[in-house]
Amino acid sequence: MTLLGDAAHPMYPVGSNGATQAILDARVLARKFQTMGVTAAALQAYDTQRRPATAAIVLANRGDGPDKVLDLVAKRAPDGFARIEDVLTKVELENTAAAYKKTAGMDIDGLNNRPSIIPPSNPS
Ligand SMILES: Cc1cc2nc3c(=O)[nH]c(=O)nc-3n(C[C@H](O)[C@H](O)[C@H](O)COP(=O)(O)OP(=O)(O)OC[C@H]3O[C@@H](n4cnc5c(N)ncnc54)[C@H](O)[C@@H]3O)c2cc1C
Incomplete structure (x- = not known):
């Protein structure tokens, strides 16, 4: 189970x-079943791959996730602001988004450079 x-x-x-x-999760689990059969080893391999990946996202969102920019803005402009650009730089916004995308596995380079989890089957 x-x-x-x-x-x-x-x-x-x-x-x-x-x-x-x-x-x-579903794609990785399906891939493990495809390559290892519906076995306890496949379940273990799925768990070994997905547990650290998802734990990293939960931990990021508990502390330093993408919403940290909201805390920064509140700290820098406690009385409000007229233009967000006066409070937060574009680079700060982009860096925060890029770090989170990397943790969540949705950075563009990472996605483009890894093979499909379930490769298309070859028509025979
Ligand atoms: C307001 C809101 C906004 C969200 N926005 C996003 C977003 O922008 N992007 C994003 O990626 N995620 C978002 N999420 C999270 C996303 O909806 C969930 O993470 C996702 O639905 C989880 O899928 P799941 O299949 O694990 O569980 P669920 O979608 O909860 O599916 C579980 C299913 O099991 C059924 N079930 C429960 N008990 C039993 C039983 N005993 N027997 C049979 N069936 C049962 C339930 O009826 C349900 O259909 C959002 C969630 C909420 C609430």
């Missing part, structure tokens, strides 16, 4: 990752 999606790793309500990570 194993778990996937919210049952395995309930996410904090930030970062938009609950559904996407559930889909990744």
